[in-house]
Amino acid sequence: MRSRMEHRYRRLSWLTDLGGIKSALAEMHGLGMPRQPRLNTAVTRTADDPLFDEAWFCATLTDMLTHHPANRLEYPFAAEHIFEAPLVGFAAGDDLLFDEFKRIIGPHHFTPAEIMAWQARNQGVAAPKPEDMSVVCLIMPFSKATIDDNARQKEWLSERWAQSRLMGEIFSQTLVRDMVTLLMRQGILAVAPDATPLFRKKHYPEVGWASPWSHRHVAYAAGLGTFGMHDFLITEKGAAHRITSFVVNVRLRPNHTRPEDIHAHCLHYQGRECMACARRCPAQAISVAGGHDKEACAERCKRSVPYVNRNYHIFIYGCGLCSTGVPCATGIPSALSREDDTR
Ligand code: SF4
Numbered sequence: 001m002r003s004r005m006e007h008r009y010r011r012l013s014w015l016t017d018l019g020g021i022k023s024a025l026a027e028m029h030g031l032g033m034p035r036q037p038r039l040n041t042a043v044t045r046t047a048d049d050p051l052f053d054e055a056w057f058c059a060t061l062t063d064m065l066t067h068h069p070a071n072r073l074e075y076p077f078a079a080e081h082i083f084e085a086p087l088v089g090f091a092a093g094d095d096l097l098f099d100e101f102k103r104i105i106g107p108h109h110f111t112p113a114e115i116m117a118w119q120a121r122n123q124g125v126a127a128p129k130p131e132d133m134s135v136v137c138l139i140m141p142f143s144k145a146t147i148d149d150n151a152r153q154k155e156w157l158s159e160r161w162a163q164s165r166l167m168g169e170i171f172s173q174t175l176v177r178d179m180v181t182l183l184m185r186q187g188i189l190a191v192a193p194d195a196t197p198l199f200r201k202k203h204y205p206e207v208g209w210a211s212p213w214s215h216r217h218v219a220y221a222a223g224l225g226t227f228g229m230h231d232f233l234i235t236e237k238g239a240a241h242r243i244t245s246f247v248v249n250v251r252l253r254p255n256h257t258r259p260e261d262i263h264a265h266c267l268h269y270q271g272r273e274c275m276a277c278a279r280r281c282p283a284q285a286i287s288v289a290g291g292h293d294k295e296a297c298a299e300r301c302k303r304s305v306p307y308v309n310r311n312y313h314i315f316i317y318g319c320g321l322c323s324t325g326v327p328c329a330t331g332i333p334s335a336l337s338r339e340d341d342t343r
């Protein structure tokens with residue numbers, strides 16, 4: 001009897017995970033997004049105001065992320081950080097790569113100007129010119145404990161990884177919303193595409209499941225990393241992270257050099273022995289011949305829901321085995337970063 005009760009509790013416990021359910025509804029249907037903050041059009045600048053330049057964005061975002069009370073896991077990892085200090089990068093709003101993304105990713109992918117035009121309409125102001133806006137992008141690395149835990153897994157994601165994905169998604173939206181609110185109060189138009197009702201994942205015949213704003217591609221545009229065999233972005237802080245970004249009506253100079261080669265940091269693509277990610281994949285979704293099979297990967301992730309529900313009592317899918325326990329998990333593989341040093 002007791003074990004039957006326990007089993008029931010485990011089966012239904014995700015019903016109480018309102019954060020997880022809300023996050024899934026937002027991702028799939030764009031539902032439940034809070035209203036956009038209002039733009040303060042009556043602001044008057046004083047000499048004491050910050051400059052809102054590259055240094056201000058890097059320092060403010062790093063400080064907000066590191067000290068934010070929501071950057072925390074819950075029981076049984078209460079008080080642990082979800083994310084370590086971020087990498088911050090900028091891309092110009094009129095960077096031609098954003099037009100290129102419409103061809104590479106699909107016509108549904110927003111340019112910074114399109115998403116900013118939506119926000120300007122919302123606020124009843126004129127849309128700024130693309131050259132007067134920038135995209136600010138953050139790579140938020142998972143904690144060492146989370147990466148190490150998942151590296152030990154062979155079949156399904158670890159509990160810390162599952163919780164970091166769920167709490168990390170909620171936190172990431174809180175962080176960008178806080179930042180957008182702060183900027184709007186200062187009279188600076190800004191928008192976080194994934195905190196708007198326009199952001200919803202859809203299945204497209206040519207590209208499979210995709211959203212209208214790919215943080216990974218935006219991060220590449222900002223010079224923060226390049227794609228690996230597993231399709232994650234390999235950055236200075238590795239491939240085990242979450243990415244977020246927002247568009248702002250300020251001109252910011254790009255602070256990272258974008259490699260021409262979109263696979264510059266992946267050992268396999270650079271002709272070195274590796275494919276550790278393929279060996280880690282429990283769904284055989286990565287191969288030399290086929291690269292990363294998005295559909296097989298999505299199917300495996302979908303199948304993780306009952307496992308996570310039964311064992312960790314939260315409502316989230318995930319995996320990430322190929323981005324942990326591999327040479328690119330926590331940095332650019334040393335063989336390639338040494339090569340960079342000699343160039
Ligand atoms: S594990 Fe190796 S092959 Fe796979 S993405 Fe990382 S560097 Fe590339």
Ligand code: SF4
Pocket residue numbers: 230280281282283284285286292296297298300301319320321322323
């Ligand atoms: S996330 Fe998991 S299923 Fe998808 S490619 Fe990586 S290891 Fe395979």
